[in-house]
Amino acid sequence: MPRDRSYSPNISSPIIEAEKLRQSKAMIPPNRTIFLSLGVLFTLTGVIALIAYSVLIAYIPDFWFVRNYYFNIWTSIFILYFGIQVLIEAKSGPWFDSKVCKFLDVSFSAYCLLCFLASSALFFIFGRIDLGVWYIVLVALMAMNIVVVLVPMNEVSKVGMFGDADENDPGNVSSCCTSSLRVMNWFFRGIFFILVGLATISAVLHGLGVIAFWPENGKFLNLHLDQDQMQKVHYVCEGSSSNEAATVIFESSASHGLADWIGILKANAEKRRICVWDKPGLGWSDYLYGYQKEPSNYYGALLRALKEAEPNYQPPYVGVGWGGGGETLWKFAISQPEAFKSLVLYEVHLIFTQWTESEVKNIKCKSEGVIGGKDEEECKYAVDFELALAKAKEDLIPNPRKRIRCREQQCGLAYGIFENPQFLLDNIPN
Structure with missing residues (x-):
């Protein structure tokens, strides 16, 4: 088939x-x-x-x-x-x-x-x-x-x-x-x-x-930094000063800026020329560069820019430092003494206050003992070292009699400052 x-x-x-x-x-x-x-x-x-x-x-x-x-x-x-x-x-x-x-x-x-x-x-x-x-x-x-x-x-x-x-x-x-x-x-x-x-x-x-x-009254400082960098810092200056009275600049710790000083600025603008600003990384200022975590790396550029922007109100300035801002002013005053007429430090480290050595050691050692585990002798040695270091730094500051130092009970410091905003300028010498 x-x-x-x-x-x-x-x-x-x-x-x-x-x-x-x-x-x-x-x-x-x-x-x-x-x-x-x-x-x-x-x-x-x-x-x-x-x-x-x-x-x-x-x-x-x-x-x-x-x-x-x-x-x-x-x-x-x-x-x-x-x-x-x-x-x-x-x-x-x-x-x-x-x-x-x-x-x-x-x-x-x-x-x-x-x-x-x-x-x-x-x-x-x-x-x-x-x-x-x-x-x-x-x-x-x-x-x-x-x-x-x-x-x-x-x-x-x-x-x-x-x-x-x-x-x-x-x-x-x-x-x-x-x-x-x-x-x-x-x-x-x-x-x-x-x-x-x-x-x-x-x-x-x-x-x-x-x-x-958006800041209606504020202006911007142009900071000329190293490495051909430009940075804008938002600032406000109000009030007027006579030829004898220095302009007052306010500085605070890293997390505080212009807004923290508005109450003082408004209350005292009739008496003195006052300048406040947002630090880089805060408010309306440009972002903070990593190396600027140490304020001394930009503070000189900031004061130079302020000098250019305020031709009628030239340094030396009265520097008012709150907390960490006091350390910033302190360090810069050592390197650039001609920039400051006087310093006012408040709520700063205990060694920068008028507390007695026994008060400092008592408070300091309680915290160090709890946090750092130091015994009494170790703590007192550390405090003595810090006091000696502070004294050495103090000797580097020119015109020490013009630096006003006060305790919280005397000046109404901390956040109470907004309730008593005149204490600073009433005590600052011209």
């Missing part, structure tokens, strides 16, 4: 089937390839940015274009996370292939896109150009996520995806792991939904703060 050549059994060679499967997996459409490439690019950008900022924080804290490490670190985390999301969507398509899940995918990406777009606009308008650029990158990322979800992709690439028969097999380990990863990804989306909202709120508050509290 002759063979029917038209008949062909429905049996394929295992080798041929394997080759077809390999080719089908390799046949990724051009649009998917583009998105995969961009996803890799953005993910690497996030990783490199995180590493770069970590290195800058640890080894180069004063890198010129970095203005706020916290903002930049968070932005890098956003770029890394959403770059991974582009990779996931481009490689696998929607993880739960239903209209509801696609809607949630698009809604999440649209929410993030609008948040990042609004934040970018606010940062550009109100002076944070570095963050504005980063947020434009995030806007592009979210737009890509939306396109990846909505644009049809070649179904061939979904081989082995959730929904295939083999992966729905409850006994399939791959199916269990894949499902767990998808649930975890949606969990992280919930977290980033909140984080993106908080980041947007911070941008909005930044903008509202600039609008509502």
